[in-house]
Amino acid sequence: MRFGRWLRRLRRGGPKTMTSLEAYRLWAEAYPPAPHNRLMEVEQAAMLRLMPSLKGKLVLDLASGTGRYGLVAWKHQARGALALDNSPDMLARNPLTRRVLASAERLPLRGASFDVVVCALALGHLPDLKDALHEIARVLKPGGAALISDLHPLMFCRGAQRTFTTAAGTFAVEHYNHLFSDYHSAACSAGLVLDAVAEPSLEERDNLPVVIVYRFVRPGSVI
Ligand SMILES: C[S@@+](CC[C@H](N)C(=O)[O-])C[C@H]1O[C@@H](n2cnc3c(N)ncnc32)[C@H](O)[C@@H]1O
Numbered sequence: 001m002r003f004g005r006w007l008r009r010l011r012r013g014g015p016k017t018m019t020s021l022e023a024y025r026l027w028a029e030a031y032p033p034a035p036h037n038r039l040m041e042v043e044q045a046a047m048l049r050l051m052p053s054l055k056g057k058l059v060l061d062l063a064s065g066t067g068r069y070g071l072v073a074w075k076h077q078a079r080g081a082l083a084l085d086n087s088p089d090m091l092a093r094n095p096l097t098r099r100v101l102a103s104a105e106r107l108p109l110r111g112a113s114f115d116v117v118v119c120a121l122a123l124g125h126l127p128d129l130k131d132a133l134h135e136i137a138r139v140l141k142p143g144g145a146a147l148i149s150d151l152h153p154l155m156f157c158r159g160a161q162r163t164f165t166t167a168a169g170t171f172a173v174e175h176y177n178h179l180f181s182d183y184h185s186a187a188c189s190a191g192l193v194l195d196a197v198a199e200p201s202l203e204e205r206d207n208l209p210v211v212i213v214y215r216f217v218r219p220g221s222v223i
Helices: 003-009 020-030 038-050 068-075 088-092 130-139 153-157 180-189
Strands: 058-062 080-085 099-101 114-120 140-151 162-166 169-173 193-198 211-217
Touching (some): 020 088, 038 068, 038 114, 038 140, 038 211, 058 068, 068 080, 068 114, 140 153, 180 193
Parallel strands (some): 058 114
Antiparallel strands (some): 162 169, 193 211
């Protein structure tokens, strides 16, 4: 769908809002493991710019959906990649063989077991960032990095909602507008250090950022 139409459909007062679980149950079938709109294209380009080398690394694709960043990890020669999501429907369509059904807020994974955690366009579905950021810090090895993207808070100041369309109609998905300071304080209290930020925009529009990408590191020896 073109971004302009998507943004107009995001205006408040329209579609019924669903929980993330309800929404991805309906959406999973049509959710490809690749960017499927301009926003995702610029998000993925910014994520790749900030991504450390994945060659030989163990990668957790947190809130993996149908596998977009797990496939990136394989393409970049990661040693292993694990997909984790709380939606059984999204996870069932994920091509990775190592998959875990769980919430980002409570990971059934050993501490210090991943070099890189990727979490794309998902933490906005959580009302609070604290538990997820603590879990990300816990499972990262010292010196490991977390790449986290979210819809840019300015999008919601412009009246946006997250929506998707199926044969049954257009629906909104619950989203919580986390500011830069929310991410920063949740990460600091988890012991993570903010290393880099990107705020890509759509040049064909008004140059206001549509996405924010954070790179956090767990202090320790550099990977
Ligand atoms: C917009 S999709 C993004 C999927 C994938 N990361 C990507 O970028 O293609 C958001 C994903 O977050 C997952 N999600 C939402 N809340 C979650 C939670 N508390 N724990 C784990 N996954 C969650 C959803 O099921 C969905 O697969």
